[in-house]
Amino acid sequence: MNTVMDIAIVGYGTAGQAAAVLLSRDGHRVRVFEQAPQPGPVGAGFLLQPSGLQVLWRMGLLDAVLAHGAPIARLYGETPKGRSVMDMRYAALDARLFGLGMQRGALFSLLDEAWRDRAGLHAGCRIEAVDAEHGRLRDGEGRWHGPFDLVIAADGSASGLRSALPGRRVERPYPWGALWCLLPALDWPCRNELRQRYVAARKMIGLLPVGTRPGDGVPRLSFFWSLPSCDFEAWAAGDLQVWKSEVAAIWPQAGEWLEPVTRHVDLARAGYRDIVLHENWHSGRMVLVGDAAHGMSPQLGQGVNMALQDAEALRDALRECAGTGEALAQYQLRRRRHVAIYQFWSRWLTPLFQSEHDTFARLRDLSFLPLGRLPGGRGHMLRVLSDTQRGWFGRLPLQPGFIAAMARHAPGDPND
Numbered sequence: 001m002n003t004v005m006d007i008a009i010v011g012y013g014t015a016g017q018a019a020a021v022l023l024s025r026d027g028h029r030v031r032v033f034e035q036a037p038q039p040g041p042v043g044a045g046f047l048l049q050p051s052g053l054q055v056l057w058r059m060g061l062l063d064a065v066l067a068h069g070a071p072i073a074r075l076y077g078e079t080p081k082g083r084s085v086m087d088m089r090y091a092a093l094d095a096r097l098f099g100l101g102m103q104r105g106a107l108f109s110l111l112d113e114a115w116r117d118r119a120g121l122h123a124g125c126r127i128e129a130v131d132a133e134h135g136r137l138r139d140g141e142g143r144w145h146g147p148f149d150l151v152i153a154a155d156g157s158a159s160g161l162r163s164a165l166p167g168r169r170v171e172r173p174y175p176w177g178a179l180w181c182l183l184p185a186l187d188w189p190c191r192n193e194l195r196q197r198y199v200a201a202r203k204m205i206g207l208l209p210v211g212t213r214p215g216d217g218v219p220r221l222s223f224f225w226s227l228p229s230c231d232f233e234a235w236a237a238g239d240l241q242v243w244k245s246e247v248a249a250i251w252p253q254a255g256e257w258l259e260p261v262t263r264h265v266d267l268a269r270a271g272y273r274d275i276v277l278h279e280n281w282h283s284g285r286m287v288l289v290g291d292a293a294h295g296m297s298p299q300l301g302q303g304v305n306m307a308l309q310d311a312e313a314l315r316d317a318l319r320e321c322a323g324t325g326e327a328l329a330q331y332q333l334r335r336r337r338h339v340a341i342y343q344f345w346s347r348w349l350t351p352l353f354q355s356e357h358d359t360f361a362r363l364r365d366l367s368f369l370p371l372g373r374l375p376g377g378r379g380h381m382l383r384v385l386s387d388t389q390r391g392w393f394g395r396l397p398l399q400p401g402f403i404a405a406m407a408r409h410a411p412g413d414p415n416d
Contacts, residue, residue, distance in 0.1 A: 005149040005318075006027055010127045010135055010161060014304050015290025016109035016154035018311035022119075026315065030120050033137065037124035039112075043270060044180040045210035046224025047194060048074060048100040048107075048400060049387040050406070052305035055312045056161035056400045064110050069100035070191065070209035070219065071353040075385060077196040079365065080250050085198060086368050093382040097405035102193070103182065103220060106213035123331050130161045132284035144272070146245045150324060151286040152314070154307075157273040157295030164286060167279030174274060174297055176354035177229040179267040183257050185209055185219040192411040197251045200361035203227075221257060226354050229271050272297055276343060281336070282328040288336050289314060294309070294339045296324065296346040299353055305387045306342070310335055318372055337391055345384055360364075 005028045009016045012034035024030045046058075048069065054064050064127050077086035088144055090098045126140040130153070136146035148315025153161040185191070188209065196206045206224035225247070227235060235243065240263070240392075261267065275295035290307040314331045321327035352364040383389035388396040 003149075005324075007031070007150045007152065008135070008146065008148040009152045009154055009155060009290070010035065010130075010137070011154035011290075012036075013042070013119065013154060013156060013290065013307070014107065014111070015292075015307035015310055016152070017108070018055070018059075018114045018308050019152055019154060019289060019314060020117075021111060022311055022315040023116055023318070024115060024120075026319065026340065030117065031145075031148075032054065032121045033125045033127050033139070034121065034123050035126040039121070039123055041108040043104045044182050044224075044268065045101060045103050045208055045220070046304050047208060047301045048102055049302070049305045049385075050097050050402075051387040051396055052308045053100060053406070054396075054398060054402045055308040057399075058312070058406060059114070060110075060123075061110055061114060062402075062405055065102065065107070066099065066409050067382075068106040068110075068211050068213055069102040071409060072099040072101050072192055072194055072209070073411045074193040075099075076190075076193055077198060079198060083365070084369055085365050088382055088385055090382070091387060093379070094390070094412050096403050097386065098192075098406065099194070099206045099386065101210040101222065103210045103213045103222070106211065109214045120255065127155075128160060130164050130286055132164050132286035135285035147285075149285065150318075153286060153288045153292050154290050155292055157291040158277050159288070159292035160287070162275075162277075162288060162292055165277070165278065165280045165283045165288070169278060170274055170276040172274045174272040174354075175228055175230070175231070175348065176226060176350075177234070177269060177271040178298070179225040179231065180229065180270055181223050181261060181267045182210070182220040183223055183260060185221050186257075188221055188257065196255070198353065199250060199360070200358045200359075201351065201355045201364070202361075203250065204353055205254050207254060207257070223254070223258070223267075223346055227268070237366070240264055242402060270298075274343075274347065281332040282386055285324065287328050287331065293335075294343060296343050297350040297354075299346055299349045302342055302346075303386055306339065310339070313364070341389060341391060342384070342387075343397040364375075 005014040007028050007030050009032045011402050013033050020030050031344050067364050078084050127137045129138040135148040135151050136144050138144050194208045198204050204226035208222045210220050210222045273295040277347050289310040313334050317327040317331040321330055351360050
């Protein structure tokens with residue numbers, strides 16, 4: 001498609017930012033509508049996988065991302081008694097690959113800087129409705145914007161625009177959420193590892209090195225505490241020191257690093273939704289990307305990686321296809337093949353880590369480590385965790401130039 005398009009993007013998270021960068025570089029006229037008066041990141045940290053890192057490499061941003069992120073070679077989980085539950089190492093997949101712990105603020109800043117046309121950002125503008133047939137948007141004050149040749153809804157799992165699409169869907173909030181915060185890494189000993197500790201499936205603590213961000217050279221850890229969403233208010237009304245003592249009892253090291261947390265508001269709340277569109281990701285001139293199209297539990301940690309791949313796949317489809325309708329259908333076909341297996345595994349894995357079903361947790365504790373040591377099981381689990389699985393049997397093609405760039409920064413095995 002050689003036509004220059006007028007494109008509206010609703011939402012300025014990772015999916016919206018990446019789409020704005022990629023489509024602007026192709027010469028399209030892009031306008032972004034973001035409801036926050038001062039756009040910024042939401043959440044503490046995340047784990048970029050080779051799939052997302054390869055997109056950033058093709059965008060020319062890999063060096064900047066690696067300069068701020070923390071290379072992760074190992075994903076390790078255990079019980080409070082030190083019994084290993086999960087021990088997955090990227091080196092077992094490919095010694096040149098690794099994950100990258102990163103602050104959301106760092107990736108937001110880098111993508112924001114990469115999008116040159118800041119005049120196209122309409123901050124503090126909440127879009128409440130879309131006319132998908134004619135490509136028009138209505139904001140919270142009743143004003144209409146457009147028409148646009150294409151409207152990209154990147155407004156997250158709680159999307160207010162998704163209802164404009166016909167077809168069957170699942171929109172279901174998860175009963176469990178999390179508390180997050182960033183902590184100074186100081187001399188944290190597990191600097192190349194995601195570490196988690198579990199009490200059955202009822203309590204989970206995670207600590208992930210996430211590096212630095214532009215304007216702040218202090219390396220950080222992303223702290224995660226799992227709890228039912230219905231318990232948020234009770235936690236906020238409780239004694240913070242009692243809760244910190246509970247964390248320390250489960251994981252003394254984590255308790256030590258929580259010293260900077262002195263108020264409940266030092267931790268942010270996060271909730272999640274299961275979003276499955278059985279039929280349509282697009283209608284008329286409108287298409288969904290990111291969590292708006294396929295929200296899922298954070299257990300596989302793939303939200304940012306999926307968002308980056310969505311933006312690139314949409315850009316590629318618009319390049320390759322003769323018309324907008326054909327391009328949107330091609331984009332949906334490509335991404336649905338990838339997303340489906342992760343939604344499947346996310347739905348089945350979540351009760352093993354976040355639920356009140358102790359039997360599920362015991363099954364996890366007995367089976368995860370042995371399965372991860374089997375040659376066939378280890379490879380499949382690593383490909384799912386690293387987002388390099390495509391369908392049930394396929395693999396994500398990684399370009400030689402990308403692998404070479406990663407090899408220069410690979411941290412090696414933490415136990416070497």
